[in-house]
Amino acid sequence: DQQVKQNSPSLSVQEGRISILNCDYTNSMFDYFLWYKKYPAEGPTFLISISSIKDKNEDGRFTVFLNKSAKHLSLHIVPSQPGDSAVYFCAAPPGSGNTGKLIFGQGTTLQVKP
Amino acid sequence: NAGVMQNPRHLVRRRGQEARLRCSPMKGHSHVYWYRQLPEEGLKFMVYLQKENIIDESGMPKERFSAEFPKEGPSILRIQQVVRGDSAAYFCASSRGQNDEQYFGPGTRLTVT
Numbered sequence: 524d525q526q527v528k529q530n531s532p533s534l535s536v537q538e539g540r541i542s543i544l545n546c547d548y549t550n551s552m553f554d555y556f557l558w559y560k561k562y563p564a565e566g567p568t569f570l571i572s573i574s575s576i577k578d579k580n581e582d583g584r585f586t587v588f589l590n591k592s593a594k595h596l597s598l599h600i601v602p603s604q605p606g607d608s609a610v611y612f613c614a615a616p617p618g619s620g621n622t623g624k625l626i627f628g629q630g631t632t633l634q635v636k637p
Numbered sequence: 638n639a640g641v642m643q644n645p646r647h648l649v650r651r652r653g654q655e656a657r658l659r660c661s662p663m664k665g666h667s668h669v670y671w672y673r674q675l676p677e678e679g680l681k682f683m684v685y686l687q688k689e690n691i692i693d694e695s696g697m698p699k700e701r702f703s704a705e706f707p708k709e710g711p712s713i714l715r716i717q718q719v720v721r722g723d724s725a726a727y728f729c730a731s732s733r734g735q736n737d738e739q740y741f742g743p744g745t746r747l748t749v750t
Contacts, residue, residue, distance in 0.1 A: 527679075529679075532677075565744075566641070566730075566741030566742050566743050566744055567741045569738055569739075569740075612680065623670065623685055623692075623735045623736055624682040624685055624696070625670075625672075625682060625739065626682065627679035627680040627681070628679050629677075629679040630678075
């Protein structure tokens with residue numbers, strides 16, 4: 524049962540344009556979401572997060588939007604840069620009684636073309 | 638401040654052998670998580686440990702897999718009698734507290750031949 528889903532395996536964007544990465548979840552108990560970025564041969568690194576009490580969180584070029592009614596979140600990168608080319612994972616702690624583990628989506632590979 | 642360290646980075650084992658993966662958390666971190674990433678998939682939680690205690694092993698396969706985090710030394714993920722399906726990247730993460738940010742190591746890529 525895939526509770527966090529990233530339905531687009533890959534995305535290609537021109538440098539300077541907006542990248543939009545999407546993530547859906549099925550469990551309404553999720554109340555906190557994270558985005559991780561992963562380069563080849565490295566571990567994931569934390570990028571940005573959002574609590575369910577908010578619908579938007581911004582950090583520089585990165586903005587995450589949360590639509591609780593649709594159980595959907597998206598990561599916007601503006602402007603996209605070639606160094607942003609990586610795999611992006613959305614993740615969520617499973618909710619009440621959480622022991623700290625994270626549930627990850629399958630990932631979306633972003634390619635930013637110069 | 639060194640990050641999370643994992644070794645070896647690459648490990649090749651024949652079917653039936655044992656694999657031992659090591660994880661040294663960041664300084665000051667006493668919470669360790671192990672995740673597995675199969676090809677073309679996301680990371681899947683395996684186990685969460687604190688020093689000398691397994692807190693949550695709900696993601697661990699029932700057989701052949703075990704994990705420990707002793708009072709001294711790194712956390713160890715042990716896979717006995719490996720099979721080809723165990724081939725994956727295994728990531729360790731550490732955090733200062735239970736719900737604090739998790740910092741990931743570079744992973745160990747296990748190949749079973």
